[in-house]
Amino acid sequence: MRLTGIIALCCLSTALFFSCKDDDDDNEKKVDKIIVSIELATDKARYAPGDEVVFTLEQTPPVGSIARYLYLGTIVAEEPVAGKSWRWTPPATDFRGYLVEVSAVADGEEKTFASTAVDVSSDWTKFPRYGFLSTYNAMPASEIESVIENLNRHHINGLQFYDWLLDHHKPLPGTVAAPLSSWTDLIGRQNTKQTSDAYLVAAKNRNMARMWYDLCYGALNNAAADGVEESWYLFKNTTHTSKDSHALSAPFRSSIYLVDPANDDWLNYFSRQVSDVYAVYDFDGFHIDQLGNRGTLYDYSGKQVNLPEGFAKFIRRMHTDFPEKKHAFNAVSGYGQEAIANAGISFIYSEIWNDTPNYADLKTIVDRYKGYNSSQNIVLAAYMNYNKSSAKGTFNTPGVVMTDALIFALGASHIELGEHILGNEYFPNDNLQPDKSLSAALIRYYDFLVAYQNLLRDGGEFNSLPVSSGNIGTPVVSWPPEIGKITALTKKAGNSQVIHLFNFLNAAHLKWCDTDGTQPEPRLQKALSVQIVTSTPVKKVWAATPDSEGKMYEELTFSQSANTLTVTVPALKYWTMLVLE
Numbered sequence: 001m002r003l004t005g006i007i008a009l010c011c012l013s014t015a016l017f018f019s020c021k022d023d024d025d026d027n028e029k030k031v032d033k034i035i036v037s038i039e040l041a042t043d044k045a046r047y048a049p050g051d052e053v054v055f056t057l058e059q060t061p062p063v064g065s066i067a068r069y070l071y072l073g074t075i076v077a078e079e080p081v082a083g084k085s086w087r088w089t090p091p092a093t094d095f096r097g098y099l100v101e102v103s104a105v106a107d108g109e110e111k112t113f114a115s116t117a118v119d120v121s122s123d124w125t126k127f128p129r130y131g132f133l134s135t136y137n138a139m140p141a142s143e144i145e146s147v148i149e150n151l152n153r154h155h156i157n158g159l160q161f162y163d164w165l166l167d168h169h170k171p172l173p174g175t176v177a178a179p180l181s182s183w184t185d186l187i188g189r190q191n192t193k194q195t196s197d198a199y200l201v202a203a204k205n206r207n208m209a210r211m212w213y214d215l216c217y218g219a220l221n222n223a224a225a226d227g228v229e230e231s232w233y234l235f236k237n238t239t240h241t242s243k244d245s246h247a248l249s250a251p252f253r254s255s256i257y258l259v260d261p262a263n264d265d266w267l268n269y270f271s272r273q274v275s276d277v278y279a280v281y282d283f284d285g286f287h288i289d290q291l292g293n294r295g296t297l298y299d300y301s302g303k304q305v306n307l308p309e310g311f312a313k314f315i316r317r318m319h320t321d322f323p324e325k326k327h328a329f330n331a332v333s334g335y336g337q338e339a340i341a342n343a344g345i346s347f348i349y350s351e352i353w354n355d356t357p358n359y360a361d362l363k364t365i366v367d368r369y370k371g372y373n374s375s376q377n378i379v380l381a382a383y384m385n386y387n388k389s390s391a392k393g394t395f396n397t398p399g400v401v402m403t404d405a406l407i408f409a410l411g412a413s414h415i416e417l418g419e420h421i422l423g424n425e426y427f428p429n430d431n432l433q434p435d436k437s438l439s440a441a442l443i444r445y446y447d448f449l450v451a452y453q454n455l456l457r458d459g460g461e462f463n464s465l466p467v468s469s470g471n472i473g474t475p476v477v478s479w480p481p482e483i484g485k486i487t488a489l490t491k492k493a494g495n496s497q498v499i500h501l502f503n504f505l506n507a508a509h510l511k512w513c514d515t516d517g518t519q520p521e522p523r524l525q526k527a528l529s530v531q532i533v534t535s536t537p538v539k540k541v542w543a544a545t546p547d548s549e550g551k552m553y554e555e556l557t558f559s560q561s562a563n564t565l566t567v568t569v570p571a572l573k574y575w576t577m578l579v580l581e
Contacts, residue, residue, distance in 0.1 A: 037113050037114070038057050038058050038059045038061065038102070038113055038114040039057070039058035039114065040055060040056070040057055040058070040100070040102060040114035040115060040116045041055070041056050041058075041116065041149075041152070041153050042054065042055060042056075042116055042118060042152070042155075043055075043056070043152075043206075044152065044206050044207040045119070045129075045151070045152050045155050045156055045157045045206050045207055045208050046119045046120075046121055046124055046155070046157040046207045046208075047090065047118065047119065047120050047121075047207070048120070048121075048122050049092040049093065049094050049120055049122060050089070050092050051089075051090075051120075052087050052088070052089050053087065053088050053089070053090065053118055054085065054086075054087055055067070055085065055086055055087070055088065055100070055116070056084060056085045057081075057084045057085070057102070057114060058084075059084070060083065060084055061081050061082070061083075061084070061102060061104065061113075061114075062104040062106075062113075063104075064080075064104050064105060065080070065081040065082070065102055065103065065104045065113075066078055066079065066080055066081060066102070066103055066104070067079055067080075067081045067086070067088070067100060067101070067102050068100070068101045068102075068103065069088065069090070069098050069099075069100055069118075070098060070099040070100075070101070070451075070553060071091075071096060071097075071098055071099075071454075072452065072454060072455065072496075072579070073540065073542045073553065073555070073579065073581065076090075076091060076098070081102055090118060090120050091120075092120075093120070094120065094121065094122050095120070095121050095122070095126050095127070095454075095458065096119075096120050096121075096453075096454060097117060097118070097119050097120075097127070097450045097451050097452060097453035097454055098117060098118040098120070098450075098451060099115065099117055099447075099451035099452075099552055099553060100115060100116050100117060100118060101114070101115045101552070101553075102114040102115065112551070112552075115447060115552055116447055117155060117446075117447040117448070117449075117450035117451040118450070119155060119157065119450045119453065121157075124157040124158050124207075124208075124209050125158075125209075125326060125346040125347045125377070126377065127157075127377060127413075127450075127453045127457055127458075128157065128158055128346075128347045128377055128379050128413060129154070129155055129156050129157050129158065129413050129446065129449065129450070130156070130158045130159075130160060130349070130379045130413060130415040131151050131154070131156035131158070131159050131160070131208075131415065131416075131417045131418050132159060132160045132161075132162050132415060132417075132418035132422070132427055133147070133159055133160070133161050133162065133164075133199055133418055133419065134162045134163060134418055134419065134427040134428040135189075135419055135428055136164060136191040136192055136195045136196050136199070137189065137190050137191065137192060137195065138182075138190075138192050138194065138195060139195055141198060144195065144198045144199055144202055145202055147199075147418075147419050148199070148202040148203055148205075148206055148208070151206075151208070151417060151418070152206045152208070153443060154417055154442065154443065154446040155446050155447070155449070155450045156208060156417055156446075157207070157208055157209065158208060158209040158210075158211060159199075159203050159208050159209065159210055159211065159418075160211050160213055160287045160328075160415070161196070161199070161210065161211065161212045161213055161283070161287075162213045162418075162427040162428075163185050163186065163187075163189075163213065163427065163428065164185075164191065164196060164212055164213060165185070165212070165213070165214055165277075166180070166183050166185070167186075167220050167222065167223075167226070168186075168214055168215050168218030168219060168220060168256060169218060169219040169220060169223045169226060169228050169259075169270075169273070170223075170226045170273055171212070171214050171273055171274075171276075171277055172273065172276040172277050172280060172281075173191070173193070175276070176276050176279045176280055179193060179280045180193065181193050181194070184253075186220070186248075186252055186253060186254065187251050187252050187253075188251045188252075188253060189428070196281065197281070197282075200281065200282050200283070201282075204282070209284040209285065209326065210282065210283050210284050210285075211283065211284060211285045211286060211287040211326065211328060212277060212281065212283045212285075212286060212287065213287045213289065214286070214287075214288065214289065215256070215288070215289045215290065215291070216261045216288045216289070216290060216311065216314045216329075217234070217258045217259045217260065217261040217266075217290070217310075217314075218246075218256045218257070218258065218259075219233070219256070219257045219258070219259055220253075220254040220255075220256065220257070221254040221255070221257070222254070223257070227269060228259065228266075228269065229265060230300070231263075231265075231300040232259045232260060232263045232265055232266045232269075232300070233257060233258065233259050233260070233300065234258045234259060234260050234294070234297045234298070234299065234305065235297065235298045235299070235300070236295075236296075236297065236298070237298065238298050238302035239302065240298070240300045240302070243257050243258070244257070244258045244294055244297055245257045245258065246258070246291055256291075258291070258294070258297075260299050260305055260310060261307070261310040261311060261313065261314040262305070262309065262310035262313045262314070263299070267313075267314065267317050271317060271318075271321045274286065274318070274321070274322065275321070275322075278322070278325070283325075284325065284326055285325040285326030285327055285328070285346065286318060286322070286325060286326075286327050286328075287328045287330070287349075288314070288315070288318070288327065288328065288329040288330065289329075289330045290307075290311065290329070290330060290331075290332055290335070290336070291332065292332035292333055292335050293332075293333070293335045294307065307335075307336060308335070308336030308338070308339035308340070309339060311329060311336045311339060311340050311343070312336075312339040312340060312342070312343035313343075315327060315329055315340065315343035315344060315345060316343055316344065319344050326346040327344070327345050327346055328345055328346055328347060328349045328379075329343075329345050329349065330349050330350065330351055330381070331348075331349070331350040331351075332350075332351045332353075333350075333351070333352065333353050333355055333356070334350055334352075334356075334365065334368070334369075337350060337368075337369060337372060338372045341369065341372035341373040341376060342372065342373060345376070346376075347376050347377050347378070347379060348369050348372075348373065348376045348377070348378045348379070349378075349379045349380075349381070349415075350365070350369065350378070350379075350380055350381065351380075351381040351382075351425065352365060352380055352381065352382050354513065354515075357511050357512065357513060358480075358510050358511060358512065359402075359403075359406055359480070359481045359510050359511070359512050360479070360480035360481060360510070361512070362380075362403075362406050362407060362410055362412075362512055363406075363410055363462075363479065363480070363489075365380070366378060366410045366411060366412055367462075370411075377411070377412070377413075377457055378411070378412040378413070379412065379413050379414070379415055380407055380412050380413070380414055380415070381415050381422070381425075382403060382407070382414060382416075382512060382513065383422055383423060383424050383425060383513065384396075384399060384400050384403060384416070384421075384422070384423065384513060384514060385399060385400070385423060385432060385513075385514055385515065385516070385517045386423065386424055386513055386515050387515045387516050387517075388423070388431075388432055388515075388516065388517050389423030389424045389429055389431050389432050390431065391431060392431050392432075393431065393432055393433075394432060394433055394434065394435050394438075395421060395423070395432050395433070395434050395435070395438055395517070396514055396517030396518070396519060397434070397435060397437050397438040397441065397521070398514075398519045398520055398521045398522065398574075399513075399514025399517060399518075399519040400416075400421075400434075400438055400441075400514070401438070401441050401445070401574050402502070402507075402512075402514075402519060402522075402574055402575075403512045403513075403514070404416075404442075404445050405445070405502060405546070405574045405575035406502065406512065406575075408445065408448070408449050408456060409456065409489060409500040409502075409575060409577070410489075411456050411457045412457075413449065413457075417442070420432075420433065421433070421434055421438075440548065441546075441547075441548070444546045444547070444548065444552075445546045447546070447552070448544070448545075448546035448552065451544075451552065452544065452577070454493075455491075455493050455496065455498055455577075455579065458493070459493065459494075460491050460492055460493030460494065460498075461491065461492055462489065462490065462491045462492075463490050463491065463492050464478065464490065465488075465490040465497065465499070465532060465533065465534060466478070466532070466533040467488035467490065467499055467530060467531070467532050467533075468530070468531045469486065469528065469529065469530060469531070470529030470530070470531055470566065471525075471527075471528055471529050474486065474505070474525065474528060476488055476501070476530065478490075481502060481504050481507075481510050482504060482510075483504055483507045483508075483509075483510060484504065484505060484506075484507075485504055485505065486501055486502065486503055486504065486505065486525070486528075486572065487501070487502045487504055488500065488501055488502075489502070495581060496579050496580065496581050497532075497534065497536070497538075497579070497580040498577060498578070498579055498580075499530075499532060499577070499578040499579075499580070500575065500576075500577055500578075501528075501530070501569065501572055501575065501576045501577075501578065502574065502575055503522040503523070503525060503572050503573060503574055503575075504522075505522065505523055505525070506520055506522060506523050507519065507520070507522070508520055522573055522574055524549050524571065524572070524573050525569075525571070525572040525573075526570065526571055527568055527569075527570065528568065528569040528572055529566065529567075529568050529569075530566070530567055530568070530569055530578070531564050531565070531566050532564070532565045532566075532567070532578075532580070533563055533564055533565075534563065534564075534565055534580070535563045536580075537560070538558065538560055538565055538580045538581065539581055540555065540580075540581040541555070541556045541557075541558045541565070541567050541578065541579070541580050541581070542554060542555045542556060542578075542579050542581075543556055543569055543570065543576055543577065543578050543579070544576070544577050544579070545571065545572070545573070545575060545576040545577065546574075546575065547571070547573035547574050547575065547576070548573075549571045549573045550570060550571035550572075550573070550576060551570070554570060556568070556569075556570075565580065
């Protein structure tokens with residue numbers, strides 16, 4: 001069985017206490033002395049309103065344990081927990097995220113020893129948390145279930161089946177009447193129908209959407225034999241003698257030649273290919289890809305083409321022919337994003353590169369994309385530690401965690417989790433593995449993303465609220481980030497004012513990719529006094545952090561005089577969110 005670091009997870013990173021034996025007698029005798037940090041999981045990644053949630057603890061909880069369910073800063077229910085498994089039916093309100101904490105009393109104080117989150121959403125694309133699969137060779141059912149179980153623990157609600165297909169122009173292996181049981185992909189890997197089907201079933205059981213992957217305009221060197229006409233291609237000159245292509249050498253079995261995505265004959269041809277895929281495989285939608293800005297291109301007649309308009313036409317055709325399916329379309333470095341966003345895609349997806357390398361660029365990207373279509377949430381493909389991914393090694397935890405903190409705070413999500421963590425654009429590359437600290441951090445971060453999705457991703461507007469520090473030598477500045485300072489990013493969300501605090505005090509650089517893995521771990525800040533200029537009367541202040549050095553929810557005391565509110569933040573490692581109600 002192939003185990004990756006992210007799959008071989010240890011205890012939940014909310015570990016606050018030393019571990020002990022799973023022994024009921026010991027629990028009864030020593031509850032006030034010690035509490036186990038226990039992994040807590042749900043049976044699905046997403047729940048429709050009215051669905052029942054099944055929780056499972058890794059070990060028997062201490063006597064007197066209670067489960068508490070919170071929506072933002074409000075407790076909606078709590079109940080005693082006596083065994084490893086129990087059920088809860090959340091409120092029926094659609095599109096809400098809940099924090100779930102399981103606690104017991106130790107040393108006279110209530111301690112949280114396990115936590116997770118629950119997403120109640122009738123449509124996964126409202127809050128997309130996108131993951132991927134990339135390997136389909138024959139494998140045991142236990143390995144498939146292990147991969148899906150791990151993704152479920154991170155609440156991944158949609159999966160991109162990367163390079164599942166046979167040929168880009170003819171994605172279905174075999175025919176509808178006689179699908180192939182195995183086939184060779186573009187790079188020569190062996191894919192199987194048995195593994196593909198098993199992944200589809202396992203993901204569906206966890207309420208994860210399944211999206212098959214392909215280019216909107218790719219054809220291999222055998223395309224003519226499959227019915228692709230010469231007049232459908234894109235050319236670099238007006239005399240149709242130089243086809244545009246993405247050159248690939250061995251072990252790839254063909255370069256990829258580009259056709260015009262707006263060509264009606266290609267659209268008719270390819271729509272039939274898509275129909276064949278859905279006739280054999282139980283996919284929920286189509287993840288459509290492109291190759292970025294190709295420069296000036298021409299169709300067979302010598303007319304200059306407008307690729308973004310072609311992308312939009314392709315999307316509209318997919319919607320027309322397959323209205324029950326979801327559609328995502330990758331805007332590489334934002335190329336064609338405005339036309340794509342307005343063509344009716346299910347959510348915005350963009351692969352970002354080194355033309356926007358800085359932390360500050362992440363907000364610029366999110367703001368721009370929201371300006372194109374504010375109703376759609378955003379997924380960013382942002383490859384971490386890129387230079388390290390050419391060789392075996394481990395991810396640099398601080399670089400990955402800080403980038404996730406910023407992407408999540410900005411209201412987007414990050415496609416990074418699959419059978420391994422993404423290190424570059426070729427999804428099967430698994431050279432880099434997470435260490436234990438990153439594996440633990442990612443669980444907390446994805447719990448946080450779900451628990452607070454209604455503040456992070458459900459509307460609101462970033463605003464300019466003056467924030468300063470009362471601690472000498474610990475400056476707090478407004479966005480954008482600066483080395484040697486804490487950065488505050490403020491947002492108005494309904495009746496709440498959110499202040500995101502990010503720790504760049506000892507940062508080595510301000511590059512989200514952390515290309516060579518050099519970003520150091522931030523120095524933990526405790527008891528950080530923060531002053532916020534606001535004339536609005538505040539009734540309640542609370543803090544939450546996905547970092548293990550702080551709590552996922554903690555109500556704070558504060559003072560408000562004239563136009564200034566003063567509050568002490570208990571802990572800031574990478575990211576702490578303050579909420580003023």
